[in-house]
Amino acid sequence: MSKKPVAHKARKRFGQNFLHDHGVIRRIIRAISPHESDQMVEIGPGLGALTEELLSEAGELDAVELDRDLPPILRAKFFMYGDKFRIHEADAMKFDFSQLRKGEKRLRIVGNLPYNISTQLIFHLLSHSGNVEDMHFMLQKEVVDRMAAGPGENNYGRLGIMAQYYCNVEALFKVPPGAFNPAPKVDSAIIRLTPYHDLPYVAEDVEQFKTVVRTAFNMRRKTLRNNLKPLLSAESLESIGIDPTLRPERLSVADFVSISNFLTQHKGKETD
Known part of the structure; x- marks a missing residue:
């Protein structure tokens, strides 16, 4: 008792x-x-x-x-x-x-x-x-x-x-x-x-991934082209199979990981 x-x-x-x-x-x-x-x-x-x-x-x-x-x-x-x-x-x-x-x-x-x-x-x-x-x-x-x-x-x-x-x-x-x-x-x-014991999608740089997600949703009614402009160009988004005219809420977790990994792999290169 x-x-x-x-x-x-x-x-x-x-x-x-x-x-x-x-x-x-x-x-x-x-x-x-x-x-x-x-x-x-x-x-x-x-x-x-x-x-x-x-x-x-x-x-x-x-x-x-x-x-x-x-x-x-x-x-x-x-x-x-x-x-x-x-x-x-x-x-x-x-x-x-x-x-x-x-x-x-x-x-x-x-x-x-x-x-x-x-x-x-x-x-x-x-x-x-x-x-x-x-x-x-x-x-x-x-x-x-x-x-x-x-x-x-x-x-x-x-x-x-x-x-x-x-x-x-x-x-x-x-x-x-x-x-x-x-x-x-x-x-x-x-x-x-x-x-997950094994992540289904692995961000090569988790801090970069967090930055991409945060930046994408800074103004959620705007397109990826506008919101992600400080990080990468519309052409870069297209090169990894992502439509830059979409709004951020249309992207999957896998899509955000792809953007993050592209940035990690092209770190220091001009994207505009």
Whole structure:
């Protein structure tokens, strides 16, 4: 039996909305399907509603929590797990997740991510994708839609391309505001990100790839000819089989990798 939790008021500055709907919690756990052999990591455990289910099935968990008032509450609640429940009082945006990895076992990361930092945090986590088996996140539904969108869809852009470069992306199911306390003003959704062990398309210079994607979407209603002009000419785009009159949202991840690799291979050469 866990000890009775201490009352804690959600703090707006941490973007806290605590999950309390047990039906939703069980649905998330089924989607994650934790096992005793897994190395589970939870970002922002809050009051431990999801933590409790994860621990009961996996038996061991590392939690990363920024709110300094919460670790004592969580340690009291899960004292029976001893050193199998470890809290890292840290900002997940600056945390080195690779330090949690033990041997060859990859991390399984879970989190109800604060809406105000979710995009930046996901970019940070993608930089650790080589240490990760999979990630299941509760996010604002709009962010999930952007991450899962494909070429030609309105929500398709930089976030989706970068996520899909590193991971297989699956939007799982929607979660209503009433599942949280306090209830947010937007719908949420669960997403699964499974990093590729072998990337389907390899950018020879990842920083160059990021620059191409960012530059292409600076003004998304303009054509590639206009947006990518600082990087390469329309003729260069045509030479690699890409129509310069297209808008950036029409291109696949593979197309952006092709542009990036062309630039890497022709570095220092004039493109105008």
